[in-house]
Amino acid sequence: MKEFLSAIDIGSSLTRVVVGRLAEESLEVVGVGAVPSRGVRGGVVVNIENVVQSIADAAREAELMSGMMVQDAYVNVSGKHLHGENSRGVVAITNRERVVTENDVYRVIEGAQYVRIPADQEILHVLAREFSVDDQTGIKDPIGMTGVRLEGEVHIVMAAKTALTNLNKAVNGAGIRMVDGIMSSLASAESSLSAGEKDLGTVVVDMGGGVCDIAVYLEGGLFFSSVVPLGGIHVTQDLSIGLKLPVEQAEIVKKTMGCARASLVDPTDKVELPAVSGRPPRWVLVKDIAAIIEPRMTEIFEFIDEQLVRSGKKNALAGGVVLTGGASLLDGTVSLAEEILGLNATVASPAQVGGFSDRVDSPEYATSVGLLRFAARIGDEGGAQQQIENEGGLISRLKNWFQENL
Numbered sequence: 517m518k519e520f521l522s523a524i525d526i527g528s529s530l531t532r533v534v535v536g537r538l539a540e541e542s543l544e545v546v547g548v549g550a551v552p553s554r555g556v557r558g559g560v561v562v563n564i565e566n567v568v569q570s571i572a573d574a575a576r577e578a579e580l581m582s583g584m585m586v587q588d589a590y591v592n593v594s595g596k597h598l599h600g601e602n603s604r605g606v607v608a609i610t611n612r613e614r615v616v617t618e619n620d621v622y623r624v625i626e627g628a629q630y631v632r633i634p635a636d637q638e639i640l641h642v643l644a645r646e647f648s649v650d651d652q653t654g655i656k657d658p659i660g661m662t663g664v665r666l667e668g669e670v671h672i673v674m675a676a677k678t679a680l681t682n683l684n685k686a687v688n689g690a691g692i693r694m695v696d697g698i699m700s701s702l703a704s705a706e707s708s709l710s711a712g713e714k715d716l717g718t719v720v721v722d723m724g725g726g727v728c729d730i731a732v733y734l735e736g737g738l739f740f741s742s743v744v745p746l747g748g749i750h751v752t753q754d755l756s757i758g759l760k761l762p763v764e765q766a767e768i769v770k771k772t773m774g775c776a777r778a779s780l781v782d783p784t785d786k787v788e789l790p791a792v793s794g795r796p797p798r799w800v801l802v803k804d805i806a807a808i809i810e811p812r813m814t815e816i817f818e819f820i821d822e823q824l825v826r827s828g829k830k831n832a833l834a835g836g837v838v839l840t841g842g843a844s845l846l847d848g849t850v851s852l853a854e855e856i857l858g859l860n861a862t863v864a865s866p867a868q869v870g871g872f873s874d875r876v877d878s879p880e881y882a883t884s885v886g887l888l889r890f891a892a893r894i895g896d897e898g899g900a901q902q903q904i905e906n907e908g909g910l911i912s913r914l915k916n917w918f919q920e921n922l
């Protein structure tokens with residue numbers, strides 16, 4: 517395992533580079549860079565040259581702060597093209613003692629991967645959820661158990677080949693090797709959900725500028741993943757139109773006096789909007805600003821709810837919803853989420869990092885810090901996909917995966 521790890525979170529609003537140091541069991545943040553993204557829409561690279569520039573700028577900031585060169589990095593993968601699916605594999609336990617070995621686990625996970633993959637997609641992750649040995653179900657680590665039949669359930673994440681190729685090109689263009697791509701919601705869950713929450717049944721929703729990344733955890737494992745292509749940028753656009761303000765000023769208004777629920781705002785409160793193109797400053801009711809924001813935020817949570825219903829496990833989410841991402845910082849968001857989703861909601865910042873922890877102590881850094889944590893766990897030789905391809909290396913790391921994750 518390398519001492520230093522880097523993560524690049526290519527978001528629709530901001531590109532972030534975080535350099536971490538692995539010290540014993542803890543993760544220290546030693547460098548952070550964040551610049552406005554250009555060339556990213558809906559979580560996907562749409563202009564490689566622009567993204568190269570954003571990555572290079574953010575990496576330079578992180579390098580100056582850490583004194584380390586960012587040579588290779590784990591990179592987030594987001595966008596509507598992501599597709600999650602559950603699958604299962606079954607194998608016979610063939611050795612004479614009928615004891616489950618690492619190799620049996622490897623075979624069962626490999627078998628579970630044989631799902632129909634559209635020609636334009638490839639497998640990004642194969643994540644073990646739980647195993648059964650004969651009639652005993654709900655097993656996290658079956659190695660060493662006795663039986664004749666091993667079943668494994670996995671969550672498979674597929675991504676569009678073109679989206680991955682473009683990410684790779686953008687990262688390479690900035691002179692950095694993309695070690696692996698990791699689904700954004702998986703990374704955010706890694707930094708924001710506790711093991712207890714994953715066991716209990718909890719959904720993490722990373723509310724970004726262009727998308728909301730959703731990951732449902734049940735009994736310790738990832739059960740459902742999805743992406744809703746709406747985020748804070750759409751709220752700002754609505755304000756820009758509704759208040760007749762340039763986008764930059766609408767963004768400031770949203771962050772400083774915006775609220776997702778008009779009913780939470782004092783109906784007499786007024787604010788002065790800045791002068792725009794020769795027009796004098798205006799006074800508006802804060803309630804009227806919230807009245808522009810609320811329908812869009814409501815729409816976003818209705819789309820999220822639709823996905824939770826689609827998962828079939830909405831009623832099993834005793835741990836409620838954990839919100840991360842910059843858009844979760846909007847006042848009134850927790851209250852609106854609880855109302856529309858009918859679940860307890862909280863906002864989480866990445867937990868338990870050392871070093872420059874104050875620089876990443878915000879839900880906006882859930883994905884970047886999660887990328888580092890995930891990277892630290894799967895090792896520096898590659899991600900889930902390579903693990904499956906590389907039989908020898910897979911087994912020991914797969915074992916780590918159960919012990920630390922499940």
Ligand SMILES: Nc1ncnc2c1ncn2[C@@H]1O[C@H](COP(=O)(O)OP(=O)(O)OP(=O)(O)O)[C@@H](O)[C@H]1O
Pocket residue numbers: 526527528529530531553558559594723724725726727728747748749752767770771772841842843844845846847879880
């Ligand atoms: N204090 C705040 N109040 C309201 N909104 C905020 C606040 N801070 C940030 N935001 C919003 O959060 C959004 C950006 O969030 P984030 O940085 O998590 O997105 P991203 O990762 O760049 O994009 P995505 O994940 O959607 O591709 C922007 O729309 C921004 O307006």
Ligand SMILES: [Mg+2]
Pocket residue numbers: 526527528700722724725841883
């Ligand atoms: Mg994001």
